[in-house]
Amino acid sequence: MDFLSREAVVQNLKDAGCCAAVIDAFMACYDEKQEGKELALLEKHRACLLERVHKEEGRISCLDYLIYQIKKQ
Template structure:
């Protein structure tokens, strides 16, 4: 088993990464049962969701950049 400080660190890291409470609770159940494959699956899924949001925001920035370019012409 792991010590309390390590568990708290993992939970804090998940919070800092923007994970939901439900996801954190499920992740920690997997963590406690040493289900590494499910932990990795959850992290990859969350990473993909975050990356999708980043790409969407990049599209918004590109639209604004184009508008600024057109206005300056």
């Protein structure tokens, strides 16, 4: 990741919602040039975010159904 400064990488991880522990683990891998471990950490965080999105989509669907039922009356 030569194209991004260390600070830019940390900021990107923060912007992505990574906690301090994930950022520290990622940066340790970054410093050791362990790309496979970096990717594993990012993919794990992405999966967690996607799971949250799906949960929120379910909640939105519940609200949409309730809105639909109220308007239908």
